Amino acid sequence: MPPPRSAWRDVPEERVRGFAERSLAEVPVLAEDILREIRREYPNLPFTPDENGEPMALVAIRRALEHFVRHIASDAGRPHDHPRVFQEFGRGQVLRGRSLDSLQAMYRLGVRLAWRRLAEIGQQLDIPAPAMYELAETGFEYLDGLVAQSMRGYAEAAARQAGERLRLQRRLLDLLLAENPRRSPAAATEALAERAARIGWPLPERVAVAVLLRPAREALAPAVGRHVLLDMECEQPRMVVPDPEEAGRPELLRRATVGWSGALGPPVPLTEAAKSLRWAEAAVRLMERGLLPADEVLHCTEHTEALVLLPPEELIDxxxxxxxxxxxxxxxxxxxxxxxxxxxxxxxxxxxxxxxxxxxxxxxxxxxxxxxxxxxxxxxxxxxxxxxxxxxxxxxxxxRGELTGSAERVSDEWSRPLPGEAGCA
Incomplete structure (x- = not known):
């Protein structure tokens, strides 16, 4: 099947050239108008200057308009590449802690204003309506490309930021869960505060440490919030829950770990997190032996008897x-x-x-x-x-299951021993 006929390509060459020349001549003013409107719509948005002192956004708008007009006026067809500066805008959204929503809204605003002016130029030069409709479609395709560039930059920056946060979080976890009997609580808290500040983790007064058992190798991580430190790199993932007794926290944790099993150690002061970890590890070992239920993340404080009596087997035996x-x-x-x-x-x-x-x-x-x-x-x-x-x-x-705590019931001969109770030698 032959490709669909292009109405834009049917426009006489001199008229296309005139359209491009007039549009390019108006690009500087049009770019200023677009930036002014964006500033009006988003008054709190910061604009970073380039090395010449011009707002980078203005330079990018101007460059995108010029790039688009030159492509449609040439024989290259619809533009498939886009100025790479839009990747930087996507990266900037990550660094400022914002989503891409506002950036995409600004792009749409800019395209709408640009199209309004290009349509006026098209009317002045008697560009046929079908050709202008095709141009509008091309413009929105170009917008999609700009958004894709920003999304690429956003994804790259977010991945780098996430990787860096994970690295810093592991360093915090290593320090938090280490045994440091010689370090004073004040010194330990100071060291923890320094590492916690790098990932924006407010130091809690008390924590509880969980050890998790993977339901499957490819299982998704529990959907805990950023306030919970989660290390999925271990064979048995570890989780540090701040202020575990805070109202609503147990229920949030229960919902976040649906489908997972493991044990949550007792709440302890921040600098004693290793103690909570030890109890959680002990509980998990009992779960693996079938001595504690293994169908959820259990709380060690609800299984104190088992944790006290079962681990020291040699002494008890x-x-x-x-x-x-x-x-x-x-x-x-x-x-x-x-x-x-x-x-x-x-x-x-x-x-x-x-x-x-x-x-x-x-x-x-x-x-x-x-x-x-x-x-x-x-x-x-x-x-x-x-x-x-x-x-x-x-x-x-x-x-251990060696005693049940119940026996057969007797009926009529209640004064006699049960069958098998013949006594001891």
Whole structure:
């Protein structure tokens, strides 16, 4: 299919040349008019001068107009390249912390004013309407090219700025999460303030540190705001949450980490962030072993018992071997039931009815088991220190899933032991 016929190319050459000459002659005044209108519409917009003292915006407008007119007056066809100064405008928007919206609005304003004047010149020179419509279409295509140049500059500057911020943020995180026992709190705060100022991070009084487990290698980063420091470069990403107990912060964090799992350490003073990190790491290790739920970002403060009793396995196991030695004389099933009954009694310090209700068995069964417990442990169950250690090791076993805290219910022969409770040797 042949290309569509160009109405602009059908305009006599001398008329096109006259249009270009008159338009170029008016470019300086037209550029001034456009800049004046932009300043009126955007009174607070700063304009940077070039080396000659002229506003760079004025130079760019003039250059863009000249570039456009020369191309349409030549045999080169529609202009496909654009002055590179418009990339600088896009970079400038990043440096000033602004979006491209206002810049694009100014471009549209400039094109509208330019087209109004070019249309007047076209009328004066009897340029046919179809040719002027085609020229208008070309002008808006040119505008798209200017916007694309600015977007390219904006993207490049934003990427550089983001990369620099990430580098500075990692330096801040390294200092924040480092163990510095010899550094005074005042000196540590001063060093943190210096690095935090470089990325515009206000120093909070307290922080909580999270360790995250990736749901997938390509998972998108949690949608936390700039107030949260997030390091996605680690195998297990780390996150520093400022003032975690502030109203609304827990709910914002929960929404931002949907689909992720991990652990958020306890709130600590800013200079003690490494302590919060240690607890979060300990919780994640338990999650990986299936000892803590792994379907969300849990709060360490809600799992204190597990974090205190499960990590020191060697100490707890050694204590368990000593304190639970009497159970070695019982069979596995009966020994487990006695351990569950002993734990329920230690936790409630109630009588047989309270313990029975906790375990789901009849009170007479509990009385039978408690008599056996006294036979096995003797006076130890009345000694506060022994009771404390027994409760520690039994709670640890329950957290590991070795004890359930309930047993089968009996029905008619409630005064007899349950099947399998034949006693201990």
């Amino acid at each position: 050694a204590l368990a071997r000593r304190r639970l030695a009497p159970l070695e004389r019982c069979g596995p099933t009966h020994g487990r039931r006695l351990a569950e009954t002993l734990l329920a009694w230690l936790e409630t310090r109630g009588g047989a009815p309270e313990v029975a209700a906790r375990l789901g068995v009849h009170p007479q069964t509990v009385r039978y088991r408690l008599r056996q417990i006294r036979e096995l442990w003797g006076a130890e169950v009345d000694d506060p220190d022994s009771r404390f250690e027994l409760e520690l090791v039994l709670r640890a076993r329950r957290l």
